[in-house]
Amino acid sequence: MMRARRVTGFLALLLLLLPLSGCFILSTTRRLPVPRPPAAVQTVLPEVLVADINQRWKSMNTLVAAVEIQASVLKRKEGFARDYTSFRGHILIRKPGFLRVLGQVPVLGTKMFDMASDGKTFKLYVPSRSEAIVGANELHKKSKSQIENMRPGFFFDAMVVRGLEPDDWYSVVSDTETVEDAARKHLYTVPEYVLSISHRKHGSQQLIPVRVITFHRDDLFPYQQDLYDERGNLETQVFYSAYTDFGNIQFPAKVIIRRPQEDYQIVLTVDKVTENIALSDDQFQIKIPEGTKIQNLE
Numbered sequence: 001m002m003r004a005r006r007v008t009g010f011l012a013l014l015l016l017l018l019p020l021s022g023c024f025i026l027s028t029t030r031r032l033p034v035p036r037p038p039a040a041v042q043t044v045l046p047e048v049l050v051a052d053i054n055q056r057w058k059s060m061n062t063l064v065a066a067v068e069i070q071a072s073v074l075k076r077k078e079g080f081a082r083d084y085t086s087f088r089g090h091i092l093i094r095k096p097g098f099l100r101v102l103g104q105v106p107v108l109g110t111k112m113f114d115m116a117s118d119g120k121t122f123k124l125y126v127p128s129r130s131e132a133i134v135g136a137n138e139l140h141k142k143s144k145s146q147i148e149n150m151r152p153g154f155f156f157d158a159m160v161v162r163g164l165e166p167d168d169w170y171s172v173v174s175d176t177e178t179v180e181d182a183a184r185k186h187l188y189t190v191p192e193y194v195l196s197i198s199h200r201k202h203g204s205q206q207l208i209p210v211r212v213i214t215f216h217r218d219d220l221f222p223y224q225q226d227l228y229d230e231r232g233n234l235e236t237q238v239f240y241s242a243y244t245d246f247g248n249i250q251f252p253a254k255v256i257i258r259r260p261q262e263d264y265q266i267v268l269t270v271d272k273v274t275e276n277i278a279l280s281d282d283q284f285q286i287k288i289p290e291g292t293k294i295q296n297l298e
Contacts, residue, residue, distance in 0.1 A: 035178050035187040038218045046172035049193055050164060052220065053213070057163030062279045063093040065159070065251075066272040069103060072265045074258075086269075087112060091159060097137070098284045099156045116286045117152040123286045132288045135297030154227070158238045158257045161213060161222050169198045169207060174217075191217040208232050219243065221250070234260060246273040 044052075070086035085106055092100040097119020103112040105128075115124045117137055124133040137153050164170060177190045193215045198207035209232050214224040221243050227236040236259055240252035255268040288294065 033187045035189040037189050038191065041191050041217045042220055043217070044193075044220065046170070046195075049172060049195060049215065049220070050170060053161060053195075053222075054163035057161065059276075060160065061095055061276050063091075063160060064274045064277060064279070065091045065268075065270055067091060068269040068271065070267045070269075072267075074263050074265055076263065091155075092279055092283060093156060093159060094279045094284070097153070097156060098279070099152050100284050101152070101155060114286050115152060116284050117156075118284060119153075122152045123288065125286050125288055125292070129293075130289075130291065131293045131295070133295045133297060154236045154257070154259070157227055158225070158236060158255065161225060162211075164197060167199065168210065169200060171196050192223075193217060193220075221252075244270075246270075249273055249275045 067089050068086050069089045071084045073082040075081065087106045088104045088109075090100075090102045092098075098117065099119075099122075100114075100116045102114050104110065105112045111127050113124060113126050115122065117123075119137060121134065121136055126132070135151075137151050173194050173196075175192045175194050177192060178187055179190055180187055195213045195215065196209065197211045197213070198209050200206070201208055208230070209228045211228070212224075212226040213222050215221065216223050221240070223240050225236075225238040225240075226234060227238070229235045236257065238258075239256040240254070241256075242253035243250050244253045251270060251273045253270050255270065257266040257268070259265070
């Protein structure tokens, strides 16, 4: 270690002495890309950032969205991805945990699938196969099939950013990301706030990560949300972009949901969003026809 330090010191001294030695040494000057900062950067206290996200969550009771859904299987270790044809869909959400997602067959417009959850149990019905899946929202026993381990709760948490619970611990750090704009051929900086939410492990000083939310400081909107399971493993990554004014709500026009453990990705292109319209319990119910093959998941 000491020898390495002496060599490093010698090289630094050599670089300082070379211009003074009178030797004929050539040098060139290169231009480095200078990242461009945003037009405006907001500064807020951590408690203000948390109060803002809590207020957004509190003010939303229901959400209805018309979307285009495109799913992909990402086999990163094998080095390939399989993209499926996109299709139209509708998403209904009602707090605290009601969710319904309907998918339509491309071109035909008939029902591809229908999924509903009351926050505790869920049903998924596929008419073309005359099959249905029912189970608990919480995963109690893992299956060998990673797709069967998916539960609708991740979809709810991806579409809306929940407020903090009373027993949540949090911290906020300021960071800056450098992003390349290939089309315009320049770099730009993105100042960020990173809000980390944790739970304290019972009887321990250890903090278990729950969520990490990244805000851009030009508008203070969430642009990424990482969600972890009870063991602290990364379960879902959500990327929000192209925030758009949908009448009474600013909402991302594109939502990318990644499930790294299942090698699965869902891209939602949002066409329309409406908040706080009345949604009844019946709108979160699915009637499964007689004769349908039903699979029960634990």
